[in-house]
Amino acid sequence: MRVRVSACLLVVLGLCASSVPAHFSVDMADTHKSRYGPGEIKSAPCGRPDGERGSDVYTYSPGETIKVSWVEYVGHPGYYRIAFDSDGHDDFRDPASIRPAGRSCGVGEPNCGAGDFYNNATVLIDDFGRHDDSPHGKQYSVDVRLPDVECEQCTLQILQVMTEQDKAPYDPTAENADDLYHQCVDLRLRRGA
Numbered sequence: 001m002r003v004r005v006s007a008c009l010l011v012v013l014g015l016c017a018s019s020v021p022a023h024f025s026v027d028m029a030d031t032h033k034s035r036y037g038p039g040e041i042k043s044a045p046c047g048r049p050d051g052e053r054g055s056d057v058y059t060y061s062p063g064e065t066i067k068v069s070w071v072e073y074v075g076h077p078g079y080y081r082i083a084f085d086s087d088g089h090d091d092f093r094d095p096a097s098i099r100p101a102g103r104s105c106g107v108g109e110p111n112c113g114a115g116d117f118y119n120n121a122t123v124l125i126d127d128f129g130r131h132d133d134s135p136h137g138k139q140y141s142v143d144v145r146l147p148d149v150e151c152e153q154c155t156l157q158i159l160q161v162m163t164e165q166d167k168a169p170y171d172p173t174a175e176n177a178d179d180l181y182h183q184c185v186d187l188r189l190r191r192g193a
Helices: 002-019
Strands: 058-062 064-070 078-085 122-129 138-145 151-162 180-189
Touching: 064 151, 078 138, 122 138
Parallel strands: 058 180
Antiparallel strands: 064 138, 078 122, 078 151, 151 180
16 A cells, blocks of 8 residues: 555646646745745745845744744755745855765866855855765755844745756856756744834
């Protein structure tokens, strides 16, 4: 019976992966809804270029620890980064280089290196959930301690960094760069929330 249920789950996940143009989704997990849903994740900083705040806004207390979950339903080797901006989403910065999975950087290969971890003050958690395999349908969860600040327009960014880099050399500024995927959760932090 368990084998049959597992086989059915894999078929359903495979159908979801082929019908939705994303690789990971906050919305498919059980904690939050992202700003634009699972279909828009390729553009920095939150999935849509020049996007605006969404309608799902979560209120927490400054300094509170919250659980954030997401599902990687199109598996790729990689890791995740969680960042926080207290006044929108203009302070997020993508990694300038990543460490590839299963190979060394080529001589002179641009944007390839040890990994640009914690590259600015917005990053709360980096190099989380690193995996060198391609686990379709895996759920990730992490406890995130929010900064001890009050803000009405704050944003939590979840960034998927894919390390397989099959399109070397990696260039995060290229128009077709798809080694980074972005989702954001809109927050407000209020004392006594």
